[in-house]
Amino acid sequence: MFGVLFERGFDGRTYLEWLLSGLGWTLALAVFGWCFAFAIGITVGVGRTVRNRFVRAVARLYVEVFRNIPVLVQMFVWYFVLPELLPPDIGNRIKQLPPPWGAFFPALICLSTYTGARVAEQVRTGIEALPAGQREAAAALGLNGVKIYRLVLVPQALRLIIPSLTSEVMGIYKNTSVALTIGLLELTAQARQISEETFQTFAAFGAATLIYLGLALAAYRLMSWLDEAFRIPGMTHDRIRRIRLRRPARESTP
Template sequence: MDYSWDWGVLLQVVSTGEHTTYLGWLFSGLLNTVLLTVSAYALALVVGTGFGILRTLPSRPASMLGTAYVSVFRGVPLIVQFFIWFFVVPELVPTELGDWFKNLPPYTQFLSVSIFSLGIYTGSRICEQVRAGIQALPRGQFDAGFALGLTRAQTYRYVLLPVTFRTILGPLTSEFLIISKNSAVASTIGLLELSGQARQLVDYTAQPYESFICVTLAYMALNFAILHGMNWIRRQTRLPGLLGD
């Protein structure tokens, strides 16, 4: 293969005048990826849990609302949702709100829309996992909560959800890993996360192999941290006799 390897290019000062190196670009992209992944996942957990509960309530309107949310956001490609939230929605909201968003610093625009888009999309997937986890619990769990004098909301909070989250921790871990990779879509609207910085580095250095090898290692390290973090949570919260624990 006629290719000139040059790992030293990563330590060179960038040619744009910034006081950083090309490796610094990759590091800043990794930080953006971590920030986006963690923030979007937190949003997805909140939204997905809320709609997952709605889908298990005896109220037909509540169940239909949850179903509509899942159908819409799981049925539209993620990249299309990014474009809609970033380019279309600011033109549809009231003028004052749209102008306020457009006057935000570009980085704030890119990051906020990316967190929201990725969080809402992933929330539609977590919604189904929460629903399935709740419906998999024995009916006695519901009856026990009501027998103790708890309201429906208290039964969900203190009886059902704690067991449900332990039951679906495996799928939730998978969603955490998936959201870290889906974060790469954010580069399409301008956020220079890890993969976006890698492409920029290739444009400036013409050293694609070094750039994407570093990116691959960075994603592997991030996924390794997520797996071990979620495994630690599983060990700390396990219930003896539940799913083999």
């Protein structure tokens, strides 16, 4: 069934190579996007829980804007709209970026900021689920605000939300496919292109589906491994579940 993958396309490369190059772009988007999203998520998520009203409002605004506009529309805004709004010389330089970079960077920014907003909500949920005594004890010991978050609250909150972060990780690699709408030849786009070239739709989509399944499995394994690796000795599953249940996390993106 997958024999077609070893035939050569118009550029002389085998279709398997097409798929693998698509996978490469998918992975690059997902991995780098996740790193940025994680950093944004922690910063904004913490921002939503601090006492300073202004910081809280800005963090909230960020989350509402980036979470409530479809990824596709955000992708278009970064790709089509942003270069037009910038000063002409900068805008033109962006538009002249050689492919695939011209599509890759907007896609990367889009997925980072969108996923960042979702991660921020998880981080906030995690911090709010911690007993108030943790913050009080840290403050009573004379730690300053930054250190209370960095050393006491965030490390605990992140451990609590590993399960919901798993679905955000799965979310970002699935959302990479939206980048095909602005012309990035990632995995799904390559599968479609192979299908159009060869009319072997089953093989093309089937292979892509198998690769996505593999990625999902890998992400799931990685996250359960993390959950296990960072489990605090003496913290029973039961106790963790009780803290996690105190605030139900929001269901994740498809």
